[in-house]
Amino acid sequence: MAINKTNIMSKTIKILGTGCPKCQTMTSLVKDVVTENNIDATIEKVEDIMEIMKFNVMTTPALVIDDVITIKGRIPSKDEVLKLLN
Amino acid sequence: MFNWIQHIADWLVYDVFNLNKDAHLAEALNFFIYDTTKILILLFVVIFFMGIVNSYFPIDKVKNYLSRNKLYGLEYLTASLFGVVTPFCSCSSVPLFIGFVRGGIPLGVTFAFLITSPLVNEVAIGLFVGLFGIKTTIIYVISGVLLGTISGVILQKLKLERFLTPWVKEVLANAQKDQDLFIAEKQTLKQRLPIIWEEVLKILKGIVPYVLVGIAIGGLMHGYIPEGFFEKYMDKDNLFAVPIATILAVPMYSNASGILPVVQVLVAKGIPLGTAIAFMMGVVGLSLPEAMLLKKVMTIKLISIFFSVVTLCIIISGYVFNILL
Numbered sequence: 001m002a003i004n005k006t007n008i009m010s011k012t013i014k015i016l017g018t019g020c021p022k023c024q025t026m027t028s029l030v031k032d033v034v035t036e037n038n039i040d041a042t043i044e045k046v047e048d049i050m051e052i053m054k055f056n057v058m059t060t061p062a063l064v065i066d067d068v069i070t071i072k073g074r075i076p077s078k079d080e081v082l083k084l085l086n
Numbered sequence: 087m088f089n090w091i092q093h094i095a096d097w098l099v100y101d102v103f104n105l106n107k108d109a110h111l112a113e114a115l116n117f118f119i120y121d122t123t124k125i126l127i128l129l130f131v132v133i134f135f136m137g138i139v140n141s142y143f144p145i146d147k148v149k150n151y152l153s154r155n156k157l158y159g160l161e162y163l164t165a166s167l168f169g170v171v172t173p174f175c176s177c178s179s180v181p182l183f184i185g186f187v188r189g190g191i192p193l194g195v196t197f198a199f200l201i202t203s204p205l206v207n208e209v210a211i212g213l214f215v216g217l218f219g220i221k222t223t224i225i226y227v228i229s230g231v232l233l234g235t236i237s238g239v240i241l242q243k244l245k246l247e248r249f250l251t252p253w254v255k256e257v258l259a260n261a262q263k264d265q266d267l268f269i270a271e272k273q274t275l276k277q278r279l280p281i282i283w284e285e286v287l288k289i290l291k292g293i294v295p296y297v298l299v300g301i302a303i304g305g306l307m308h309g310y311i312p313e314g315f316f317e318k319y320m321d322k323d324n325l326f327a328v329p330i331a332t333i334l335a336v337p338m339y340s341n342a343s344g345i346l347p348v349v350q351v352l353v354a355k356g357i358p359l360g361t362a363i364a365f366m367m368g369v370v371g372l373s374l375p376e377a378m379l380l381k382k383v384m385t386i387k388l389i390s391i392f393f394s395v396v397t398l399c400i401i402i403s404g405y406v407f408n409i410l411l
Contacts, residue, residue, distance in 0.1 A: 077284070
């Protein structure tokens, strides 16, 4: 997983989930946090189960920030996401 | 214990709304108010308690425990019991399955967990206590746990590994015991409580609509269907009732919160409890959407065997319930 070296401050956010309602809620919540706070980040939704399993999570949705799993199996609050992104 | 709720319901319906005591509408409304209040209180208590348990036994810990410890045949029962305290959303069943396989946990043990988890969980227990009382709840929980355990043992004996999809077989071949370290969160209960509390509210929010609709349907049936109505069709002596109810239920899907209030009314109107519970287990435990999800990791053949074994066990437990209760 290549990190964009030219723009080292930019964060890569991945949301792992097979497309269940909870995963969609998490995706839109994270998108909201990013736009509301002008955070420089790319958001990617990972729906492929084999990709998801590379992260070794057993409960979805999971939030991955710069390849670190920060939350799994639950929907966080906006504040929590903001704290994780800062 | 819940008399005070009945007083409130009586007061609202007969005094505040001024409805006639003999009217079907009044009876249905009274039932609705009483049931919803009682059930929501019970659900809250059980979900909160399970939230605390779950906070100390997250799924990763469960996996590592099953993966590391030699349990000499007790692993099926242990996995099944973990299924009770570890809720998971059905959309997590695939990652969970892979996680278990990767951890070197035998297929049958994984199945034991997957079968019990949706059948016996905090929501089902809370509703069961509210609708059927403690004694029936205990019998239900025990039979749910045994059902997962026995199905798991049978599935393991069938040596089903060859029916996994190719990429899962590969995962299986590379399975390692205790590969990942679990870093336990060293938090005090006080630190955990806010997170648990939020989860409780989220779960409640998610199921309240189902419970309300379920109880409303139940309430209508309660008021309008005469006592013993179903007895004519689904007598205890009718040997085909349990299998028919179960097989009808398998393709359907609802969670425990939607189906249980309806089941309770069916029982009140004469369907034997075992038949009704077999129906409920079929609806909650197995479903077509779940089969579709599992297709990513299992061949159709394996899914069919899995569903058949569980269906058979549900039918047997339906009969056992009918004999015991």
